Amino acid sequence: MSFLKQTLTAALFVVATFTSFYTSAVSDATTQADTQQSATRPNMETLKARYFDAAREGDSAMLSAFYQAGLDVNVADEKGYTALILAAYHGHTDTVNFLISEANANPCQEDNRGNTALMGAIFKGHVSVAKQLVFADCDIDEENEQGQTALMFASLFDRQEIIDTLIDKGANPAHMDKAGNSVADIALSQGNYELAKVLREQNAN
Structure with missing residues (x-):
């Protein structure tokens, strides 16, 4: 070579x-x-966890940042809880208002058991939040998987202010759940005889 x-x-x-x-x-x-x-x-699951934490804490500014970044406002966690359901459950009136009025969150969306943001607010006794949600564009007699309505939740926990508002909005006091219980029956089960009497009178009318 x-x-x-x-x-x-x-x-x-x-x-x-x-x-x-x-x-x-x-x-x-x-x-x-x-x-x-x-x-x-951060991966998407981490971001979602932060998003749901912001809803629990009533951090509207953080939720707004997620919304502006394009995150689906109606995304739900493994239990079916949306930001609106969590904010309502924890009594954050301003955050609920932001999610519905500005972020266009769906107030009718149900969790995995069929419960709505309104039902959660009633369960926890957050009257101002519940009254906001009563006037959302949803079926006032929307049922969970047990056939229970928001009025039944209000009857169970003796939320008189909410009961009056729900009935004024058209909630049906004669509704029966899947176990055959009426709204008045639920009040009686809690020893609330006066409320049961009022509900039966309204039902008769």
């Missing part, structure tokens, strides 16, 4: 070896950078 040919062969070997190592190094560096970026970049 001539000296020129030997020199050219050696040069090509060096170039090939350098290219191989360079490509490998670039690939390793890129993989490492991607891994580091993935480690520092």
Whole structure:
């Protein structure tokens, strides 16, 4: 082999070896950078967890940031709780107002058991939140999986202010759940005889 040919062969070997190592190094560096970026970049589940925490805490500014970033305002967690359901359950009047009025959250959306934001607010006794939700564009006699309505929740927990508002809005005092209980029956089960009497009178009318 001539000296020129030997020199050219050696040069090509060096170039090939350098290219191989360079490509490998670039690939390793890129993989490492991607891994580091993935480690520092929150995934969707983490973002959702922060979103739901903001709803529980009544952090309207944080919820607004998520909304502006394009997160579906009606996204639900593993129990079917939306931001609106959580905010209502925890009594955050301003946050409920923001979610409905500005973020266009669905006030009729149910959790995995068929309960609504209104039912959650009544259960916890958050009167101002419940009154907001009563006037949302939903079926006032929307039922959960047990066939219970918001009026039944109000009767069970003796939320008289909400009962009056619900009935004024058209809630049916004669409604019966899947177990055959009426709204008045539920009041009686709690020893609330006066409320049961009022409900039966309204039913008769």
